[in-house]
Amino acid sequence: MDEEVLLLGSWGSPFSRRVEMALKLKGIEYRYIEEDLTNKSPSLLKYNPVHKKVPVLVHNGKPVVESLVILEYIDETWKDHPILPKDPYERAHARFWAKFIDEKSSIAGFKACCWGEEKEREKAKEEAFEKLQFLENELKEKRFFGGENIGLVDITGNIIGYWLGVFEEASGVKLLTREKFPKLCNWADEFVSASAIKENLPPRDKLLATLRRRLGGANASK
Amino acid sequence: MAGEVVLLNFWPSTFGLRVRIALAEKGIKYEYKEEDLSNKSPLLLEMNPIIKQIPVLIHNGKPVCESLLIVQYIDEVWNDKSPLLPSDPCQRAQARFWADFVDKKVYVASRKVWRPKREEQEEGKKEFLETLKTMEGELGDKPYFGGETFGYVDVSFIPFYSWFHAYKVLDNINIEAECPKIDAWAKRCLQKETVAKNFPDKKKVYEFVAQTRKKYVSA
Numbered sequence: 001m002d003e004e005v006l007l008l009g010s011w012g013s014p015f016s017r018r019v020e021m022a023l024k025l026k027g028i029e030y031r032y033i034e035e036d037l038t039n040k041s042p043s044l045l046k047y048n049p050v051h052k053k054v055p056v057l058v059h060n061g062k063p064v065v066e067s068l069v070i071l072e073y074i075d076e077t078w079k080d081h082p083i084l085p086k087d088p089y090e091r092a093h094a095r096f097w098a099k100f101i102d103e104k105s106s107i108a109g110f111k112a113c114c115w116g117e118e119k120e121r122e123k124a125k126e127e128a129f130e131k132l133q134f135l136e137n138e139l140k141e142k143r144f145f146g147g148e149n150i151g152l153v154d155i156t157g158n159i160i161g162y163w164l165g166v167f168e169e170a171s172g173v174k175l176l177t178r179e180k181f182p183k184l185c186n187w188a189d190e191f192v193s194a195s196a197i198k199e200n201l202p203p204r205d206k207l208l209a210t211l212r213r214r215l216g217g218a219n220a221s222k
Numbered sequence: 223m224a225g226e227v228v229l230l231n232f233w234p235s236t237f238g239l240r241v242r243i244a245l246a247e248k249g250i251k252y253e254y255k256e257e258d259l260s261n262k263s264p265l266l267l268e269m270n271p272i273i274k275q276i277p278v279l280i281h282n283g284k285p286v287c288e289s290l291l292i293v294q295y296i297d298e299v300w301n302d303k304s305p306l307l308p309s310d311p312c313q314r315a316q317a318r319f320w321a322d323f324v325d326k327k328v329y330v331a332s333r334k335v336w337r338p339k340r341e342e343q344e345e346g347k348k349e350f351l352e353t354l355k356t357m358e359g360e361l362g363d364k365p366y367f368g369g370e371t372f373g374y375v376d377v378s379f380i381p382f383y384s385w386f387h388a389y390k391v392l393d394n395i396n397i398e399a400e401c402p403k404i405d406a407w408a409k410r411c412l413q414k415e416t417v418a419k420n421f422p423d424k425k426k427v428y429e430f431v432a433q434t435r436k437k438y439v440s441a
Contacts, residue, residue, distance in 0.1 A: 050323065068322075069318045070315070072314075076314065088298040089284055091298065092286045092294070092295040095291050096291055100273075134272055
């Protein structure tokens with residue numbers, strides 16, 4: 001079978017890195033193209049005309065976009081090392097938490113750190129703590145959200161496991177503390193040490209410098 | 223597969239309507255419970271403690287939340303008839319993409335039409351129509367978004383048609399004129415019993431939207 005797998009991505013994007021983590025976990029070889037998001041390539045605009053964003057997975061010439069959609073596609077196409085459970089209820093449960101992280105936790109975390117006035121920041125921090133608490137409770141005694149192995153929720157949670165820490169350092173605002181969220185902190189440690197993940201994290205210094213530059217521009221958009 | 227199925231819903235909700243249509247497509251009998259969102263029931267708060275929203279599907283006592291996740295769950299459990307998602311992974315990815323577009327772009331833009339300030343309203347209307355035109359482009363000349371058969375994207379999008387009458391009367395947005403293919407597609411969907419039987423009355427929806435807006439604007 002002709003298996004050309006191409007990924008259009010961006011080195012610092014957690015969404016792009018999620019796809020790389022999944023591909024690595026499943027041992028799938030792919031060709032990577034780094035996109036300059038300030039000067040989008042004709043390929044990117046052709047493969048993702050609606051959103052014009054990374055990541056874009058191109059499999060045998062056909063594009064798949066939106067990181068969570070790509071993750072499900074990868075899991076359905078390459079069956080080794082599944083990242084979603086087999087049982088429909090467990091699947092719905094995993095999708096719920098992935099959606100929760102994607103839509104409710106990460107934005108709150110970043111808002112608290114970088115955007116808005118002081119008053120808005122306090123409110124955003126409270127919201128972020130509430131969301132992180134839900135995740136802390138969901139983790140229970142599991143090693144990963146996926147159980148013994150890294151799954152969809154863990155991969156989606158890369159934003160919390162790694163990027164949040166960098167945002168915290170860039171802004172001086174601490175959210176994910178060990179006293180408040182011991183389980184989540186342990187999870188983050190385990191997550192970033194796993195080999196498929198470790199190899200796909202952007203260099204911390206480079207990410208920090210980029211974020212500091214953006215924050216330095218005040219009220220930076222995402 | 224069989225077992226007790228309960229749906230917690232709020233009748234004008236476009237998200238709840240997705241689930242009702244999916245259940246009907248699969249011929250699933252269920253108990254319907256109407257929620258008062260200004261006074262959420264203990265059952266709702268117990269079954270969806272995180273988001274505290276409808277719709278919630280309770281299957282054999284276990285809750286599934288978030289409308290698109292519920293529709294996928296229904297499709298996976300009751301997989302013996304009327305498949306909603308295609309079997310090919312690439313086509314499934316396309317279907318998920320467009321359902322996600324409805325949530326992140328069409329729905330979000332439709333809320334901007336409500337803004338109290340006139341210029342913001344006009345901007346909101348423009349954005350909303352643009353998202354509908356994008357959907358129209360995706361539909362093309364197909365009878366349904368799913369191709370020859372009614373599918374996942376159709377289920378995800380058709381409920382929004384129940385609010386189009388309200389947008390026409392309240393906001394002067396004439397979707398029939400601006401997006402004729404979408405209008406034709408919606409009318410085609412409404413010929414299906416599973417959709418028509420569950421669709422709320424458009425005048426009732428209009429009254430509900432008009433009333434809710436008054437509260438929103440004066441808040």
